Amino acid sequence: MLPWKHLLRPLSALLLAAAVTIVPAATATAAPTATATAAADRAGAVAGRGWNDYSCKPSAAHPRPVVLVHGTFANSVDNWLGLAPYLVNRDYCVYALDYGQLPGVPLVHGLGPIDKSAEQLKAFVDKVLAATGSAEADLVGHSQGGLMPRHYLKFLGGAAKVNALVGIAPDNHGTTLNGLTNLLPYFPGAGDLLSTATPALADQMAGSAFLTRLNAGGDTVPGVRYTVIATKYDEVVTPYRSQFLEGPAVRNVLLQDLCALDLSEHVAIGLIDRIAFHEVANALDPAHATPTTCLSAIG
Template sequence: MRKSAGLLSSLCAVLAMVVVAPSPAQAAERDPVIFVHGYKGGAWNWNDMIADFKADGWSGGRLFAMSYDITKSNKTIAAQLRTLVDSVRAQTGAAKVDIVAHSMGSLNSRWYLKFLGGTSYVDQWVSLGGPNHGTNLTPICSWLITSCAEMAPDSSFLHDLNAGDETPGGVRYQTYWSHCDEFINPDESTILSGATNTNVGCIEHAWLLVSDPVSVKVRTFLKS
């Protein structure tokens, strides 16, 4: 009898795991995710985080890392992002996508949301160390690169982007910022009115891309 009870208990435990574990079909129903790099970055910036997403059940066919020319205006990059979103939706059949952006990628993706119709096609948006209200480090590059000049706190680009509603539409907005971010000054520049804003502690700017705790927070947010 004890042996039979033990077998029954083991069988119930296995069945419970089968019921709880997400099926491939359930994982495939998650929104496709588009990762947008920052200034002087590239699609490769997201290799570690994309690996985390795959390990957590996302299909590789629903994870897309964007590359763009940083010498272009963030407005031009936003238009390229719109084209990519349309392409991803066509490929996957998804009605909406999620966007995870690092640094300057927060600005061009916000421009897409606010001015290029993106709020109709984006479900959730995440900013990692985004200079959403500018950074005082832009004098080192703004004389040469348009996109860099647009990150200056007093730029006309940021004036237009932050005028009125900073988090428009029905999109869920989440920002993560660090009080040890050496490139976003002041650190609180990332914070947006209407978003859920989270201080992740002392993490340097580039390390936001590869931090395990940050990756967990991003995935938890997108699954919620």
């Protein structure tokens, strides 16, 4: 990948953060109706694909529901058009939530304070467990979606209700966005802009107060299995090894160790990479795991 291409995603994120602050008042006024309509349309589409089906009952082979947690600037449908059907077709009960919504910003979520988003996840997991009659769920998250659940597990009682957390390109120890965030001190007010307009971006910056508190005392909590699936071509969570966790129940996976030909970057690994999806399936059912190779792309 050409060096300038590595900058496109981080620059887009920063530009979108700035755009949030200048959403016209008229848009903010009209957004609730438009957002509600779009959400209803997405919910119907999802149910038609077999996920977010609250009549689903987990099977003996897969006794826990799977909750999918989208990333920043994503939503419960678009982020999971690849992985959700992949898991449904393997007889999992699959659910996905929207979280981190900002007023007047429809369709793209994961922008609000991460600790508040974790509270939304807590409520959603409780809803899923009540509907399925399960004692525990498994969580799979992409990007911020792999990070945010750790707050739920550590501070909101989630460890008692979650068996496993699978993070796909999670920014567990923050990111410098290829060093772009290191430029913020040279632009007075830029840091405050990120904090007020898109708090989730500020929370995900390496060294943030949120990450300092989350990672204090260790990366993991007892009773939960952790898997991190990363790509060395990640241009958003940098350096990519900052995604990995340390702890007694952790498995860190680098895609290129399984298939050197896999060129997925930060977005593709969560949206379309069936090699990564195969590793997700292995993490959800380790007793029946099968080797992940380049051929997993067509499996």
